[in-house]
Amino acid sequence: MTTNINDSAIVIGGSIAGLLSARILSDRFASVTIIETDKLPELPSPRIGVPQSVQPHILFTKGYRILGELFPEIEEQLKAGGAISIDWTREFHHFNRMGWNANSLTPSDLISVTCSRPLLEWSIRQQLAKYANVQFVDGYRVTRLLSRETQITGVALRSSTGLETELSASLVVDASGRRSQAPNWLKELGFAPPPETIINPFLGYATRRYQQPEGFKSNWKVMLISSAPPTGTRLGYLAKIENGEWIATLGGYGGDFPPIDDRGFLDFARSLPSLEFYQAIKNAQPTSRIYAHRATTNRLRHYEQITLPQGFVALGDSVCALCPVYGQGMTVSAIATTILRDWLNQSPTLSALKPARFQKKLAKSNSLSWMLATGQDLRFATTKGGDKPIKSGGFFHSYTERLLKLTNSDPNMNALLMEVAHLLKSPLALYHPQVVFQVLTKGV
Numbered sequence: 297m298t299t300n301i302n303d304s305a306i307v308i309g310g311s312i313a314g315l316l317s318a319r320i321l322s323d324r325f326a327s328v329t330i331i332e333t334d335k336l337p338e339l340p341s342p343r344i345g346v347p348q349s350v351q352p353h354i355l356f357t358k359g360y361r362i363l364g365e366l367f368p369e370i371e372e373q374l375k376a377g378g379a380i381s382i383d384w385t386r387e388f389h390h391f392n393r394m395g396w397n398a399n400s401l402t403p404s405d406l407i408s409v410t411c412s413r414p415l416l417e418w419s420i421r422q423q424l425a426k427y428a429n430v431q432f433v434d435g436y437r438v439t440r441l442l443s444r445e446t447q448i449t450g451v452a453l454r455s456s457t458g459l460e461t462e463l464s465a466s467l468v469v470d471a472s473g474r475r476s477q478a479p480n481w482l483k484e485l486g487f488a489p490p491p492e493t494i495i496n497p498f499l500g501y502a503t504r505r506y507q508q509p510e511g512f513k514s515n516w517k518v519m520l521i522s523s524a525p526p527t528g529t530r531l532g533y534l535a536k537i538e539n540g541e542w543i544a545t546l547g548g549y550g551g552d553f554p555p556i557d558d559r560g561f562l563d564f565a566r567s568l569p570s571l572e573f574y575q576a577i578k579n580a581q582p583t584s585r586i587y588a589h590r591a592t593t594n595r596l597r598h599y600e601q602i603t604l605p606q607g608f609v610a611l612g613d614s615v616c617a618l619c620p621v622y623g624q625g626m627t628v629s630a631i632a633t634t635i636l637r638d639w640l641n642q643s644p645t646l647s648a649l650k651p652a653r654f655q656k657k658l659a660k661s662n663s664l665s666w667m668l669a670t671g672q673d674l675r676f677a678t679t680k681g682g683d684k685p686i687k688s689g690g691f692f693h694s695y696t697e698r699l700l701k702l703t704n705s706d707p708n709m710n711a712l713l714m715e716v717a718h719l720l721k722s723p724l725a726l727y728h729p730q731v732v733f734q735v736l737t738k739g740v
């Protein structure tokens with residue numbers, strides 16, 4: 297089959313991974329259809345299909361840059377909606393177990409925006425809607441894949457009122473998130489489903505929005521008080537977002553879940569290793585109830601290990617769902633769509649594009665973020681899954697401790713760590729001989 301004007305693609309799921317995939321596919325396919333189970337809201341608002349949308353979402357610089365490449369007007373769109381530009385080396389206030397980080401005094405290019413997740417997703421949707429060959433079919437759930445021999449030919453879908461229909465396509469992309477049913481659909485067609493690796497840190501979030509108090513002055517736009525494995529289970533995240541609001545999140549590892557009542561929420565905030573979070577919110581006016589979220593398991597579906605039908609690939613949380621506290625998910629999804637673009641560019645002939653090749657590239661790319669997330673989570677003895685708990689101690693951990701300590705006094709080291717965290721540089725940059733020298737001589 298050669299790609300021609302009649303080729304069409306289907307994307308299952310209209311969240312971040314699905315929207316960005318559709319943008320990539322729009323360059324190649326005559327028609328791209330996003331099928332989304334939710335009715336998509338006209339204005340930025342949380343939705344049921346994305347239960348995490350009331351929770352905070354850090355957008356890393358790497359992800360923001362990819363967004364900018366795909367949608368040159370996204371910055372304007374986000375800012376018009378009230379998103380706030382942030383320089384992560386100057387305006388991110390981070391408390392690690394040894395104190396606060398050293399912020400730069402001069403501007404850097406480590407920029408993205410801080411805003412609510414609904415505003416971000418809505419802005420991307422507005423931008424995507426400008427592409428005439430992209431359609432949204434919302435309020436419909438995909439219920440199975442259609443196939444002819446070993447070729448996926450489309451999907452079956454059902455509306456919220458029970459209306460059943462079918463849509464055909466030359467390529468189906470599963471971007472339906474961590475609860476994706478694609479493994480079951482493949483099984484129904486006689487394919488082996490992907491093996492899964494699951495590592496559960498039993499991390500719970502509780503999140504509330506506040507009106508930023510009048511006259512409140514701060515040198516941060518985002519504040520994070522990190523957990524400190526193996527014993528420091530608690531964390532706090534406070535960010536300025538649109539409309540003069542703050543989003544305030546408490547987190548607890550190993551089942552140490554933050555309460556969702558007023559008093560309990562404040563008490564938990566007061567128990568964090570720095571009082572700065574508590575002092576900021578204690579007299580602020582809440583503008584929402586407190587939302588809990590406990591679906592934080594790291595789940596990796598090994599699509600790279602199975603035989604896939606032609607015309608089907610999976611990406612985003614559907615393949616690699618990460619513990620959210622490291623803020624990687626949307627950026628990992630954005631990177632996945634660049635891999636999709638490269639894969640599509642390998643041949644003008646669709647039948648020459650082997651899904652296994654895409655999934656292998658994706659697995660390789662996901663592995664770093666997976667290691668970063670699970671490597672931290674496994675330092676808590678309460679984390680379940682993985683081969684064995686990672687013991688603290690030894691050279692690696694003492695080096696990391698020294699490095700973290702140095703980020704509290706040296707803005708350049710802090711900036712380097714930010715670049716790695718934002719997936720702009722490989723973690724190997726932290727082991728460059730010059731960095732090692734500084735860490736070993738100054739980070740004590």
Ligand SMILES: Cc1cc2nc3c(=O)[nH]c(=O)nc-3n(C[C@H](O)[C@H](O)[C@H](O)COP(=O)(O)OP(=O)(O)OC[C@H]3O[C@@H](n4cnc5c(N)ncnc54)[C@H](O)[C@@H]3O)c2cc1C
Nearest residue numbers: 309311312313333345353354438472473612613620625626
């Ligand atoms: C509590 C929490 C906090 C997070 N914080 C961050 C953060 O700070 N930074 C960050 O980068 N990432 C964060 N993430 C991760 C981020 O939300 C995801 O990585 C991101 O949304 C990309 O996921 P996705 O598009 O693959 O799937 P999802 O966002 O889960 O979306 C899946 C979509 O598919 C739809 N769908 C599902 N099944 C079907 C079906 N059968 N038919 C049609 N539609 C279907 C759903 O309705 C939904 O719209 C967080 C996640 C959680 C849980």
